[in-house]
Amino acid sequence: MSAPSNTSPSSPHVMPTYGRLPIALSHGQGCRVWDTQGKGYLDALGGIAVNTLGHGHPRLVSALCDQVGKLIHTSNYYHIPLQEQLAAKLVQLSGMSNVFFCSTGLEANEAALKLARKFGHNKGIDRPEIVVYEKAFHGRSIATLSATGNPKVQAGFEPLLEGFIRVPINNIAALEKATAGNPNVVAVFFEAIQGEGGVNPMDADYLKQVRQLCDQRDWLLMIDEVQCGMGRTGKWFAHQWASITPDVMPLAKGLGSGVPVGAVVAGPKAANIFGAGNHGTTFGGNPLAMRAGVETIRIMEEDGLLEHAARVGEHLRAALQRELGSHQGVKDIRGKGLMLGVELTVPCSELMARAVEAGLLISVTAETVIRLVPPLILSKAEADEVVAILAPLVRALLAEKGVT
Ligand SMILES: *Cc1c(COP(=O)(O)O)cnc(C)c1O
Numbered sequence: 001m002s003a004p005s006n007t008s009p010s011s012p013h014v015m016p017t018y019g020r021l022p023i024a025l026s027h028g029q030g031c032r033v034w035d036t037q038g039k040g041y042l043d044a045l046g047g048i049a050v051n052t053l054g055h056g057h058p059r060l061v062s063a064l065c066d067q068v069g070k071l072i073h074t075s076n077y078y079h080i081p082l083q084e085q086l087a088a089k090l091v092q093l094s095g096m097s098n099v100f101f102c103s104t105g106l107e108a109n110e111a112a113l114k115l116a117r118k119f120g121h122n123k124g125i126d127r128p129e130i131v132v133y134e135k136a137f138h139g140r141s142i143a144t145l146s147a148t149g150n151p152k153v154q155a156g157f158e159p160l161l162e163g164f165i166r167v168p169i170n171n172i173a174a175l176e177k178a179t180a181g182n183p184n185v186v187a188v189f190f191e192a193i194q195g196e197g198g199v200n201p202m203d204a205d206y207l208k209q210v211r212q213l214c215d216q217r218d219w220l221l222m223i224d225e226v227q228c229g230m231g232r233t234g235k236w237f238a239h240q241w242a243s244i245t246p247d248v249m250p251l252a253k254g255l256g257s258g259v260p261v262g263a264v265v266a267g268p269k270a271a272n273i274f275g276a277g278n279h280g281t282t283f284g285g286n287p288l289a290m291r292a293g294v295e296t297i298r299i300m301e302e303d304g305l306l307e308h309a310a311r312v313g314e315h316l317r318a319a320l321q322r323e324l325g326s327h328q329g330v331k332d333i334r335g336k337g338l339m340l341g342v343e344l345t346v347p348c349s350e351l352m353a354r355a356v357e358a359g360l361l362i363s364v365t366a367e368t369v370i371r372l373v374p375p376l377i378l379s380k381a382e383a384d385e386v387v388a389i390l391a392p393l394v395r396a397l398l399a400e401k402g403v404t
Helices: 058-070 081-094 105-122 142-147 172-179 204-217 238-242 287-302 305-324 350-357 380-400
Strands: 025-029 032-035 040-043 098-102 129-133 164-167 185-191 220-224 248-251 262-266 330-336 339-344 363-365 369-372
Touching: 040 380, 058 287, 081 098, 081 262, 081 287, 098 105, 105 129, 105 142, 105 185, 105 220, 105 248, 105 262, 129 172, 164 172, 172 204, 185 204, 204 220, 204 238, 287 305, 305 330, 305 339, 305 380, 339 380, 350 363, 350 380, 369 380
Parallel strands: 129 164, 129 185, 185 220, 220 248
Antiparallel strands: 025 032, 032 040, 098 262, 248 262, 330 339, 339 369, 363 369
């Protein structure tokens, strides 16, 4: 979330919403990308947990080319068989019951928030309230930035949307206290592993306790799997490590391997809240996006990428631990599978630019956390290379800042 340092001036025509690093990428293959000057980079960011299959995956490329030639877009006025196909697959993988398709993460979350409000109204609650979390990130629309727990994302866009109750993660007593005696609560909404907030996992015990509380109080359990879902942690969805099932699950990022695809998956408790005319989108669920989702999942299954992500993630984490774990300036190394964070004791956003100079793409989030969310096809040798480039940069930065 923090703007990288050493950014170049923006184009005169594109709004300066991002501090951009001084390179432009032109093509990629696997976990490697090349810039317009011909310099190569190892990609440990995957377009922020988006490029599930890396770059130029031959089976994805041929499927997408085939689809572009047949049909890119029609309209949700008509049946779209590929929607049925991808929905059936997501239902099977999640154990939930039906799906609404959109194009981005914030749209999936927006749909979840609308589901929660309508769920409340259907029960006679006129002013429904939704529990959200400190350090959460859910997107940048007015509703999703209101649900987000980062004042920097919200500043300048007030008034925020009302109807949110904010609590800290992994603290069931705080959740019970914040909602005690409040008849307007309709849902609890969080990321199974906070991404932008600094790679902060929800404990399995906490997830089970929240599931139980939602059942007791008739609240919707809504888990934002936009970043941590789609196989990244070694299960299809990160909450599955706790053997629970949510009532509502927004997805996006990795679902289309780079083609914009978002989805909100609903369980039985939320499956019949939206009727005709309650929600919609022009692009959502179009044939090209659906084909990208179908083929991404097919290739992940054929190539065993869940097991692979778990195995290589463990290898990467062990290598990070070995090279950096005992350093004074390294506070924590955490995450699951190929969603890892290295938290330093000092701000480190400079590392993004320094890594680019050294031929590595990473990000820094929440000011002090190096985030690694590479394509799920990363090999063990590539994981070793990530650490071989990154560790000396981290040690040098810490030394400069007087942390030895
Ligand atoms: C990225 C992200 C979003 C927003 O997705 P967009 O596609 O940028 O709108 C929402 N929730 C989480 C957890 C995310 O990581």
